[in-house]
Amino acid sequence: MASMRDIKRRKSSISSTQQITKAMKLVSTVKLQKAKSRAEETTPYFNHMYATVSSLLKRTGNIDHPYLNKRDEGKKVVITVTSNRGLAGGYNSNIVKLIANSDIPKEDAQIYAIGSKGADGLKAKGYEIKVDNSEIMEAPTYDDAREVCDSVLKAYEEGEVNEIYLAYTHFKNTVVHEPKLLKLLPVEVPEEDGVEEETPKNTALMSFEPNEEEALAMIIPKYVTSLVYGALVEAVASENGARMQAMDSATSNAEEMISDLTLKYNRARQGSITQELTEIIAGADALS
Template identity: 65%
Template sequence: MASMRDIKRRRNSIASTQQITKAMKLVSTVKLQKTKARAERSKPYFDKMYEVVTSMLAKSGTIEHPYLKPQASAKKAVVLITSNRGLAGGYNSNVIKLITGSDMKREDLLLFTVGNKGKEYFSRRDYTIAKEYPEVIENPMLADAREICAEVLELYAKGEVGEIYVAYTYFKNTVVHEPTLLKLLPVEVDPSDIEAARSNSLMNYEPKEEEALDLIIPKYITSILYGALVESVASENGARMQAMDSATSNADEMIDKLTLQYNRARQGSITQELTEIIAGANATNER
């Protein structure tokens, strides 16, 4: 059995750690309120953007445009959004599993990593990191999404990659965050939507369809990427808040158990001392 000193030392150590987890929970809670409001304000626009663009392309017929035609390359560009820090439960590992658990081959992937955790994981496993953006996740801006969009679209237009994806965490609410792998290009349109569109009327563009799509597709990609960044930040803070709350509760349980052990050990020590005193007194009386 551990000594009273060892139990007390361990209990004090856990109490110190608990103070840190409480502080981190408070910080994450404050950050969550800000990032949650930002994500909720942005969500309707970006959801509608995705819906409108896919609907529009379903009604566009067969348009020859570099951003729309399938590319021969088997390479896939994936914008992977993780955090710069850990202690957020399964937040980072769940996003990483979207890649490792898919049928995508390592040699076919070009990763554009936002956040250090994803970059560190995949660089250790010899995946190709095309570009990294560690600072973007701290405070995502529309300009950041526009920069990433320009990088991946250029590769797609040149035929160096055949598909573009974004792997991020969808912010459903404070406690539910869903890892999501979304295909951005080529845009996936339901065949039934295409047939329905052809039976009615096709989309007309003004000015020319090529000029219009040169503006629409980059804006579409930028919008989706920015929405993914904002939702990922909110999800990260929500996940960290839950993880620190769980750690604080676990520390409470451990402190209670150690306090009980300490009291039992103290009681045993007192009992032993009393027994020795009584035994000594009896020995003296017998003399």
């Protein structure tokens, strides 16, 4: 059984750790409120952007464009969005597992990492880290997303890669965060649930001015950039939500450990007092 001194020292150490986790929880809560508001304000725009481009592509007809055509040769780029800091539960490891368990072969994958934790985890699993833009996660902006997309789209247009994916954590609410893997290019038109009634309005082909190729060359990069920026915004909110939950659990666990150690300390102290009384009584009996 541990001595009273050891128990007291351990209890003091856990109390210090508990103060740290409480402070980190408070900081994460404040950051989460700001990130959550930002995510809620920007999500409608990205949802409408996705719906608009999907609707547009459904009515383009058979257009021969690099952003729409599938290719067999080339690498598969995965833009990963994680954090630069740990202590966020399974937030970072879930993205690493998502990519590792996907259908993307490790030898064909090139990682464009945004967040050092994801880059380190994928590098340890043998993935090629093509570009590391971890500094973006400190304060992500639309311009940062555009720079990343410009470099990736350039490699796609030059034929170095044949597919582009985006791995990030979708922010549903404060306690629910869902890792997602989206295919950005070549653009695929999502299938409708159920049968839509055919009318002249929804079956007429889209009319482009000046032409389809130039219009798509402008629209698709903005579409991809918007999705990447939306992922950055949601990832920041998800990170702070995950860290807040992790620190809350750590604080609760520390409280339970302190209670358990307090009980053990009191028992050890009571045993020590009982032993001393027994020795005093035994000594008094011996003298008498």
